[in-house]
Each structure stands twice: as structure tokens, then as C-alpha cells.
Amino acid sequence: MKFKAVLNSIDFKPSLFKSFKNYDRKKFTADLMAGIIVGVVAMPLAIAFGIASGVSPEAGLITAIIGGFIVSFLGGSSVQIGGPTGAFIIIVAGIIAQYQLEGLAIATLMAGVMLLIMGLCRFGTIIKFIPYPIVIGFTGGIAITIFSTQIKDFFGMTIDSVPADFFSKWGVYFQNIGSTNIASLLVAIATLLIIIFSPKITKRIPGSLIAIILVTVVVYILKNIGIFTGIESVENSIKDIETIGDRFGTIKADFAFNLDWSKINWETINSLISPAFTIAMLGAIESLLSATVADGVVGERHNSNTELIAQGAANMVSPIFGGIPVTGAIARTMTNINNGGRTPIAGIIHAAVLLLILLFLAPLAAYIPMSCLAAILVVVAYNMSGWRTIRSLSKLRNTDVIVLWITLFLTVIFDLNIAIEIGLLLAVILFLKRVTENTRVSVIRKDLNLDDDDHNLSTLEEEHLKLEKGVEIYEIDGPFFFGVANKFDEQMRILAEKPKVRILRMRKVPFIDSTGIHNLEIFIKSAHKDKILVILSGVHEPVQKTLAKGGITKMMNPDNICDNIRDAVARANSYVIENKK
Numbered sequence: 001m002k003f004k005a006v007l008n009s010i011d012f013k014p015s016l017f018k019s020f021k022n023y024d025r026k027k028f029t030a031d032l033m034a035g036i037i038v039g040v041v042a043m044p045l046a047i048a049f050g051i052a053s054g055v056s057p058e059a060g061l062i063t064a065i066i067g068g069f070i071v072s073f074l075g076g077s078s079v080q081i082g083g084p085t086g087a088f089i090i091i092v093a094g095i096i097a098q099y100q101l102e103g104l105a106i107a108t109l110m111a112g113v114m115l116l117i118m119g120l121c122r123f124g125t126i127i128k129f130i131p132y133p134i135v136i137g138f139t140g141g142i143a144i145t146i147f148s149t150q151i152k153d154f155f156g157m158t159i160d161s162v163p164a165d166f167f168s169k170w171g172v173y174f175q176n177i178g179s180t181n182i183a184s185l186l187v188a189i190a191t192l193l194i195i196i197f198s199p200k201i202t203k204r205i206p207g208s209l210i211a212i213i214l215v216t217v218v219v220y221i222l223k224n225i226g227i228f229t230g231i232e233s234v235e236n237s238i239k240d241i242e243t244i245g246d247r248f249g250t251i252k253a254d255f256a257f258n259l260d261w262s263k264i265n266w267e268t269i270n271s272l273i274s275p276a277f278t279i280a281m282l283g284a285i286e287s288l289l290s291a292t293v294a295d296g297v298v299g300e301r302h303n304s305n306t307e308l309i310a311q312g313a314a315n316m317v318s319p320i321f322g323g324i325p326v327t328g329a330i331a332r333t334m335t336n337i338n339n340g341g342r343t344p345i346a347g348i349i350h351a352a353v354l355l356l357i358l359l360f361l362a363p364l365a366a367y368i369p370m371s372c373l374a375a376i377l378v379v380v381a382y383n384m385s386g387w388r389t390i391r392s393l394s395k396l397r398n399t400d401v402i403v404l405w406i407t408l409f410l411t412v413i414f415d416l417n418i419a420i421e422i423g424l425l426l427a428v429i430l431f432l433k434r435v436t437e438n439t440r441v442s443v444i445r446k447d448l449n450l451d452d453d454d455h456n457l458s459t460l461e462e463e464h465l466k467l468e469k470g471v472e473i474y475e476i477d478g479p480f481f482f483g484v485a486n487k488f489d490e491q492m493r494i495l496a497e498k499p500k501v502r503i504l505r506m507r508k509v510p511f512i513d514s515t516g517i518h519n520l521e522i523f524i525k526s527a528h529k530d531k532i533l534v535i536l537s538g539v540h541e542p543v544q545k546t547l548a549k550g551g552i553t554k555m556m557n558p559d560n561i562c563d564n565i566r567d568a569v570a571r572a573n574s575y576v577i578e579n580k581k
Contacts, residue, residue, distance in 0.1 A: 011305035014076065014310070014344075015076055015077060015344055016344040016345075019344060027343060030340035031342065033339060034335075034339040035345070035349025037339045038081055038339065038350040038353075039350040039352070039353025039354050041208070041332065041335050042081070043354060043365075044209060044368070045332070045376070045380075046084055046354070048377050048380075049085065049324075050063070050324065051244070053089050053096070053324055054092065054096040054097070055101070056248055058251055061251075061354060061357070061358045062322055063318050063323035065354045067082040067314045067315075068081060068347055068351035069347075070326075071314050071328065072344040072347025072351065073344065074310035074313055075347075076302045076304060076307035076309075077302035079298055079300075079343075082310075082347070083332065084325070086377065086380045088282065088327065090415070091275065091416045093149070094164070094416070099271075099272065102263055103268075104324065105322075106264055107275045107279060108315050108325050110273070111277070111279035111315050111325065112313065114280035118280070119305045123308065130285060130427050131427050131430055133400040134427055135289065136386050136389055136404055137403065137408040138419060138420070141410070141419060142384065143381040145412055146380065146384075147382075149169075150381070151173050153373065154374040154378060155188075156180060156184025157177070159172060159173075159179070182237050184240070184242065185371065187241060187369050188378075190211075190215055191215050194210055195208055203338075211376070219243070223239060223241060241371065242371070243366060244365055244366050244368050244373070245367060259319050278416055278420050281420050283315065283325060286328060287308075288304055294333050294334070297334070390404065390408075403426050407419055410423070443472060444467070444473040467573070468573045471572045472503065475505040477508045478508065478509070478510075479511050480506070480512040480513070480516035481513040481515065500576050501533045501575055502535070503569065504523075504537065505568070509543055511543060512546050517547065533575055534560065536560065537562050537563075537568035538564055544561075
């Protein structure tokens with residue numbers, strides 16, 4: 001029975017199985033066309049993200065195939081497309097540099113387990129409350145870092161090794177600017193121009209796909225057939241245009257089991273816990289952000305917990321076959337929507353199309369120039385930078401702006417691990433600060449005016465309650481947790497005059513934590529020491545249970561815990577009058 005109750009508590013409802021209801025040929029045709037288009041569009045992006053991350057082109061395609069299939073098959077969004085994304089480029093490259101490919105595979109697997117647990121524990125809705133400035137800071141910093149990693153290939157520079165940190169990297173670029181290959185630079189510029197201006201001709205076919213086909217064909221002709229210019233330097237420059245094949249060789253469909261299970265031990269897990277957590281958090285944020293954006297376009301609502309479970313499963317399977325981290329891809333998801341995809345069938349078809357490309361057309365990708373891929377990633381970085389949002393938020397001149405820029409600079413100057421950890425800490429601090437600011441502790445010494453919430457406790461004609469001299473009411477408006485408890489304690493210190501009765505009105509206290517109970521305990525003990533009667537009023541049942549567990553109710557006479565303010569004031573007035581005699 002307990003096992004059945006646990007299963008019922010799991011929020012796992014894949015959209016695929018719900019989509020079969022009323023599914024017809026018209027919907028399948030739309031999904032088929034969308035899936036084919038998204039698959040073709042995803043091919044160059046998967047290769048580019050794989051190479052930029054420091055792995056092989058095949059790894060990018062394998063990730064898109066496995067991730068795309070599992071996310072669509074198990075996911076909680078009807079239109080989400082999963083695969084490798086630009087956001088992971090920096091963190092994947094950093095993990096490979098420190099822990100090699102084996103470390104990346106284990107970290108990705110661990111991140112998958114974390115995502116799975118998040119989904120099973122219903123953390124999907126909580127993650128969506130991460131402040132917007134922090135998300136913008138992450139993505140802006142990642143965009144700048146992606147841009148900085150593509151300069152070498154964009155200019156076709158001859159550099160043996162590019163440093164990892166931001167400033168050293170740019171120092172090396174400036175030192176080697178003389179090694180720029182003009183032909184590679186022209187290829188990159190041509191790619192940019194095609195991507196920028198192609199939407200004026202057609203919006204159905206992405207500019208990146210048009211650019212990669214046209215530029216690859218032209219470069220192939222120039223390198224292999226050649227044109228006679230009579231200028232040796234020009235012809236040598238054209239021959240020196242580096243392609244994927246020049247750097248990686250022929251792309252092969254290799255789905256071998258690449259995860260070495262013998263390397264998974266406690267020592268390895270302990271060393272990779274931080275990068276795995278970063279992968280999990282970034283994957284959760286990006287996938288749920290993508291699903292939320294898609295909801296607004298298609299007019300549906302995704303299941304965030306199911307989506308996290310699907311992302312977890314995808315990241316657990318991907319590294320087994322040599323893939324890299326998987327998450328929801330906003331650009332490909334929007335491409336799916338814009339081309340008519342409305343059910344997860346489109347995402348599954350997209351994965352099948354990529355599989356066919358890998359099996360039969362992958363060798364052709366070897367002719368794609370590296371500078372062309374660099375230009376595509378520069379556009380990706382520009383689109384994800386959110387510079388317009390950063391500019392508009394910077395005009396607000398509040399704490400949000402400070403948090404945004406701190407997160408952005410940490411991402412660029414240090415790494416995403418530190419940025420996410422400190423960013424999440426900032427999110428918690430901001431939340432506590434705002435809750436504390438919105439929680440008020442007010443003191444009432446004169447007659448108490450009743451508001452609309454009190455009309456059920458007294459007649460409408462009775463607008464206020466008379467307080468005898470020596471009766472004070474302290475009203476807490478908001479949760480009584482550690483931040484507010486300190487505010488309450490400070491308020492008590494300010495009050496020099498000691499009354500005979502203190503009524504603690506808690507009708508607007510939804511919960512109380514251990515620090516609140518501790519402060520309340522000190523408050524009651526101090527009052528008893530000064531022979532001041534303490535009365536609690538309007539305590540909600542959950543809060544009352546917490547007070548009972550914390551031993552607060554044992555410190556008080558049960559008659560001094562009143563259901564409403566009317567009874568509490570009557571009790572207090574009666575006590576004061578009796579003690580006057």
C-alpha cells in the first residue's frame with residue numbers, strides 16, 4: 001500500500017501519451033514536416049555545439065539524437081526539443097579540461113540522477129522561481145564566453161593552445177592577430193551576412209542552414225577545383241581554410257558504449273559533485289525556461305516535474321553512448337512550433353531524421369569550414385546574450401541590477417560553477433530580504449479598529465475594540481521565520497515601557513520556523529520574568545501544531561491562546577481590571 005501511495009505521489013505524466021487522444025492524419029502530417037525541418041536545422045547546431053564543447057562532431061549529433069528522442073518520449077511539454085545547447089559549451093569544455101572525457105561522462109550521468117530526483121520530489125515549480133536577473137546574468141555571461149571561444153576559428157588564427165581564462169584568452173588573440181587567415185575570415189563574414197539577410201527571402205528555412213550549405217559548397221569548389229588568381233598568397237589562404245574533416249577526420253556513426261563503469265567510485269563522485277550540480281541546475285533552468293516560452297506560444301501548460309524526469313533520463317543515457325549534457329533547446333523548440341509541430345511526435349521524428357543524417361550523410365559534414373561554424377556560434381551567442389533585456393533592467397537601478405551584473409561577471413571571469421552557486425545563494429538572500437521587508441511588526445496601544453477580516457468575529461456596528469491601559473497588541477503580518485524573528489526581537493528592544501499584557505496577534509502568520517519559535521520562547525520567558533501576561537491570538541492550526549511541537553504551548557495557560565482578537569482583548573482587559581483591585 002505504501003509503495004502504491006509513493007507511485008501515486010510521483011508527478012509523471014508524459015505529454016506523448018496524452019497527445020494520442022484525437023490524434024489524426026492532419027496532426028501527423030504537421031508533426032512530420034516540423035520534425036524533418038527541425039532535424040535538418042539541428043544537424044549543424046549539434047555539430048557546432050559538440051566541437052565548441054571540446055568533443056567530436058559525432059558526440060554532438062549523438063546527444064541530439066538520444067536527447068531529442070528521450071525528451072520527446074518522456075517529457076512534460078508537447079513541443080519541447082531536447083539536445084546539446086550553447087549554454088553547456090563553457091561548462092563542458094571546462095570539465096573536459098580538468099577531468100577529461102571520462103569525467104564529463106560521469107558528471108553528466110550524476111546530473112541526470114539529480115534531475116530525476118528533482119522531478120520525483122516535485123521541484124519543477126520551485127526552480128521556476130529563480131529570479132529573472134540571475135537567469136539573464138547566466139545567459140549573458142555564457143554568451144560572452146561562447147563569443148570569446150570562437151575568435152580563433154572565426155579569424156582562422158594559427159594558435160597552438162588557447163588559455164581557458166577570459167583575459168588570458170583575449171591576450172593571446174591580440175598577440176596572434178597577425179596569423180589571421182583572410183580567406184577564413186571572409187568565409188565567416190559571408191556566413192554572418194547570409195544568416196542576417198536570409199530571413200528577408202524566406203523565414204521557413206533558417207539562415208544558418210542556408211549559410212552552411214552555400215558556404216560549404218563554395219569552399220569545397222575553391223579548395224578542390226580551384227580558381228586561377230595568379231596570386232600565390234590568395235590561393236594558399238584558400239587552401240588553408242580549415243574544415244571539420246581537417247581537424248577531426250571523417251564523421252562516423254559510432255554509438256559505442258563509452259562510459260567506463262569501473263571509474264565510478266566514491267572518490268570520483270565526490271570530486272565531480274560540483275560540476276554535476278552545475279549541469280543539473282543549468283539543465284533544469286534552461287529546459288523549464290524553454291518549455292515556459294513554448295507554453296506562451298502554443299497556449300498550453302507543460303508539466304515541469306515530468307519534464308525534469310525526462311531531462312534526467314536523457315542525461316543518464318546520453319553519456320553511455322558518448323554524448324554530452326542534454327537540455328531543452330529554445331531555438332529548436334521555436335523552430336518546431338513555427339513549422340506546425342504540436343505533439344512530441346515531431347520531436348521523435350526530428351531525432352529519427354538526425355539518425356538518418358548521421359548514418360548516411362555525416363561524411364559530407366567533414367567539408368564544413370570551421371570558420372563557418374564559428375560564425376554560426378557567434379550568432380547563437382548574440383541571440384542568447386539578451387543585451388536588450390540587460391540594458392532595460394540596468395535602468396531600474398535597484399538590487400536586481402547588482403545581482404544581474406554580479407552573476408554575469410562571475411560567469412565570464414571565473415566559471416559557471418561559481419556563478420550558479422553564488423547566483424542561487426543570491427536568489428535565496430533576495431527572497432528572504434523581500435519577504436522580510438514585506439513582513440510588518442506593528443504595535444497597537446490604543447483602541448483597535450477592526451478590518452474586513454474581523455467582521456466574522458463581531459457585529460458590523462462594532463468598529464473598534466477598547467483596550468485598557470497596560471494592554472498592548474503586537475501584530476505580525478507575514479511568515480514568522482528567522483529574518484522576521486530578528487525584526488520582532490529588535491522591535492521588543494525599542495519598547496522601553498513595560499505593559500501588563502502583551503497580545504501577540506498571529507492571524508496573518510502562515511508559518512513559523514525554529515528561529516521564530518526560539519525568539520517567541522525568549523519573548524515569553526522575558527515577559528514572565530517581568531510579570532507580563534502573554535496572550536496569543538488568531539493562531540492558525542498548522543502554526544499552532546508547530547508551537548506545540550516546539551514546547552511554546554506548554555509555557556502558557558491554555559486560556560491565553562485565543563481563537564480571535566475579540567476574545568484575546570476581553571481576556572487582557574479582564575486581567576488588567578482584576579489586577580487594579
